Amino acid sequence: MRREVALRDGHQCTFVAEDGRRCPARRRLEFHHQRVAFAKRGEATAANISLCCTAHHGLATEQEFGREHVARRVAEARQARERRRVAKAPSPGTAFTTSSFAFGPT
Numbered sequence: 001m002r003r004e005v006a007l008r009d010g011h012q013c014t015f016v017a018e019d020g021r022r023c024p025a026r027r028r029l030e031f032h033h034q035r036v037a038f039a040k041r042g043e044a045t046a047a048n049i050s051l052c053c054t055a056h057h058g059l060a061t062e063q064e065f066g067r068e069h070v071a072r073r074v075a076e077a078r079q080a081r082e083r084r085r086v087a088k089a090p091s092p093g094t095a096f097t098t099s100s101f102a103f104g105p106t
């Protein structure tokens with residue numbers, strides 16, 4: 001199926017700009033699920049899938065789901081990274097308590 005789409009779309013991004021020029025990207029192509037997006041349980045058939053470069057895939061997704069949705073997803077991903085980072089780092093509160101206990105005024 002992916003092969004079929006890639007052949008049909010000529011291994012090139014299918015995004016067409018307002019001036020009618022097609023995006024020349026042939027690298028970093030992704031399969032974009034059109035009309036009914038895959039996340040909305042759209043059926044993955046060659047008819048509703050097209051090749052998109054990374055940039056236009058993001059743009060298309062943004063238009064389909066709305067800017068807010070994408071912004072929220074980005075924020076969520078950032079928060080998840082932040083949580084993992086904080087979990088790994090030693091708690092600064094504990095370190096402070098320990099040192100003030102050891103070197104505190106008597």
Ligand SMILES: [Zn+2]
Nearest residue numbers: 013023053056
């Ligand atoms: Zn493109």
